[in-house]
Amino acid sequence: MQVEAISRALEANNFDAHVVKSRAAANEAMLSLIPRDTTVGVGDSATIRQIGILERLVKRGTKLLNPFSRELTTDPSKRDVRHELSRAVFTTNVLITGTNAVTLDGKLVNIDAVGNRVAAMIFGPKEVIIVVGRNKIVRDVDAALHRIKNVIAPYHARTKDFATPCARTGRCSDCDSLDRLCNVTTILEKRPWRTAMTIILVDEDLGLSWDETWPPKRISKIKSNYEGVTWVFARA
Numbered sequence: 001m002q003v004e005a006i007s008r009a010l011e012a013n014n015f016d017a018h019v020v021k022s023r024a025a026a027n028e029a030m031l032s033l034i035p036r037d038t039t040v041g042v043g044d045s046a047t048i049r050q051i052g053i054l055e056r057l058v059k060r061g062t063k064l065l066n067p068f069s070r071e072l073t074t075d076p077s078k079r080d081v082r083h084e085l086s087r088a089v090f091t092t093n094v095l096i097t098g099t100n101a102v103t104l105d106g107k108l109v110n111i112d113a114v115g116n117r118v119a120a121m122i123f124g125p126k127e128v129i130i131v132v133g134r135n136k137i138v139r140d141v142d143a144a145l146h147r148i149k150n151v152i153a154p155y156h157a158r159t160k161d162f163a164t165p166c167a168r169t170g171r172c173s174d175c176d177s178l179d180r181l182c183n184v185t186t187i188l189e190k191r192p193w194r195t196a197m198t199i200i201l202v203d204e205d206l207g208l209s210w211d212e213t214w215p216p217k218r219i220s221k222i223k224s225n226y227e228g229v230t231w232v233f234a235r236a
């Protein structure tokens, strides 16, 4: 399995890595890693919403700080609450989130518009748990950046109604748009010193990523699963 090889590469880069077969198994792994009586921050991630871990954590009584709930992201009057919550995530014990790409040699590559997700991945929460579907695996950092800017960002922009050129053309033009999504790029080459970091590799397609050479049926399933857990954010 390719995920097993990625797991070994991540471990060589000082990350803790777990391989699971399904989203259900990812949930169980997370529930065993996260103490019940702790506070969990959430970084915006379709993968995290897809696997259903947020509902499981709430149900067992774990406190969640989730600035990216539908309620907070669609109501413009909740903008200040959302921003305060985004800052509060930096002081939580555990952050759960996804990544845009993982390379064959175990690097995590991400691009953010705001930067709160990637900043909290690096420092703040004592422990970070990142869930990655097999469809996020790419050859290397160049392939990751190419895919993020020419597959993920254009589709993300179109789905969320951002007025970027790539939303129209499907290709990155290194834009100057006020809606530009690609403002902060991070490459986690090795685990940062002060943060415990666990990567859960799931042998399923999760979140937004695909290779354009894959069969159309697989790509359209990834798209429709993503669309089921995303929505247009209120501009703020």
Ligand code: SF4
Pocket: 148, 149, 150, 153, 154, 157, 164, 165, 166, 167, 171, 172, 173, 174, 175, 176, 177, 179, 180, 181, 182
């Ligand atoms: S830089 Fe602009 S055009 Fe390029 S992918 Fe990002 S948002 Fe789209």
